[in-house]
Amino acid sequence: DVKVTQSSRYLVKRTGEKVFLECVQDMDHENMFWYRQDPGLGLRLIYFSYDVKMKEKGDIPEGYSVSREKKERFSLILESASTNQTSMYLCASGRYQETQYFGPGTRLLVL
Amino acid sequence: TQLLEQSPQFLSIQEGENLTVYCNSSSVFSSLQWYRQEPGEGPVLLVTVVTGGEVKKLKRLTFQFGDARKDSSLHITAAQPGDTGLYLCAGAPGANNLFFGTGTRLTVIP
Numbered sequence: 001d002v003k004v005t006q007s008s009r010y011l012v013k014r015t016g017e018k019v020f021l022e023c024v025q026d027m028d029h030e031n032m033f034w035y036r037q038d039p040g041l042g043l044r045l046i047y048f049s050y051d052v053k054m055k056e057k058g059d060i061p062e063g064y065s066v067s068r069e070k071k072e073r074f075s076l077i078l079e080s081a082s083t084n085q086t087s088m089y090l091c092a093s094g095r096y097q098e099t100q101y102f103g104p105g106t107r108l109l110v111l
Numbered sequence: 112t113q114l115l116e117q118s119p120q121f122l123s124i125q126e127g128e129n130l131t132v133y134c135n136s137s138s139v140f141s142s143l144q145w146y147r148q149e150p151g152e153g154p155v156l157l158v159t160v161v162t163g164g165e166v167k168k169l170k171r172l173t174f175q176f177g178d179a180r181k182d183s184s185l186h187i188t189a190a191q192p193g194d195t196g197l198y199l200c201a202g203a204p205g206a207n208n209l210f211f212g213t214g215t216r217l218t219v220i221p
Binding site for chain 2: 004009040041042043045048058090091092098099100101102103104105107
């Protein structure tokens with residue numbers, strides 16, 4: 001079975017803090033993705049990566065950056081957290097971009 | 112932006128009933144995926160359909176891809192409380208990315 005793990009299930013941060021969310025997959029997938037999920041808005045793509053050190057902006061990259069130094073690990077960084085970044089963050093990976101396997105999610109609260 | 116509309120948004124039924132949820136778009140997709148998401152968890156891939164008119168069965172779940180590859184349906188027979196969750200469809204217009212619908216939230220009452 002594909003396993004995608006995320007570093008935290010729940011996280012509480014203060015406005016202005018730098019936040020790191022980490023994602024690790026064990027299936028040697030080339031593609032990895034970060035989404036946020038909000039009620040009524042569905043899943044929105046923040047960034048994705050199709051190879052080590054490669055990244056592409058998704059639909060809502062503002063306020064976020066990513067890092068992929070190793071194939072199995074994809075990190076999402078909130079440079080200066082704001083309250084409107086309170087959300088559920090989902091990481092996914094896949095050999096092909098159209099079939100993605102998700103981690104359990106990180107529920108982030110920014111106060 | 113590819114728009115995927117799911118209906119109904121919310122569905123509450125009694126255990127043992129049948130139901131169908133729909134995923135519609137004006138765009139053509141090379142493939143379409145269905146996921147189920149339980150509260151507090153990430154979506155879990157249920158099925159991928161790639162051929163127009165294709166029907167796939169997964170136990171009590173039947174998935175159909177429209178002939179024109181613009182829409183899909185999920186039919187559940189004899190729903191059980193374990194089927195409760197958010198059902199998401201996602202379409203791939205090509206080899207890049209997925210576009211997700213906003214989901215159908217299903218509650219099956221024992």
